[in-house]
Amino acid sequence: MSSIDEQLDAIELSIEQAEISVKKMTSLQTLTNNKEFSNIILDGYFKEEASRLVLIKAEPSMNSEEDQREIDKSIIAIGYFRQYLNTIMQMGRMSQKAMVDDVETRAELLANGEL
Numbered sequence: 001m002s003s004i005d006e007q008l009d010a011i012e013l014s015i016e017q018a019e020i021s022v023k024k025m026t027s028l029q030t031l032t033n034n035k036e037f038s039n040i041i042l043d044g045y046f047k048e049e050a051s052r053l054v055l056i057k058a059e060p061s062m063n064s065e066e067d068q069r070e071i072d073k074s075i076i077a078i079g080y081f082r083q084y085l086n087t088i089m090q091m092g093r094m095s096q097k098a099m100v101d102d103v104e105t106r107a108e109l110l111a112n113g114e115l
Helices: 003-033 035-057 065-111
Strands: none
Touching: 003 035, 003 065, 035 065
């Protein structure tokens, strides 16, 4: 296999991976535009539940080490889930940009007749 063939194979693989990442981002965008998802997850979980957990941390009835640990775990879980969704969006945007470059590079390689 020639160097050009290897470059084209690598570019094709990169484009395929980028397409997967962009599809995930598009799916997440569809979800975030969905009123029910927004109500339950974006507002209900990320805002209301996070606030509720922060407030009960200060409740005297929730002062035991076990209660505090459980509350902390729940707060951290909300943060991890939100970060997971943010990562999907960020990777999708980066993949869109990379895909444009990869398609250009592939076209240049093919146009130069180096195949």
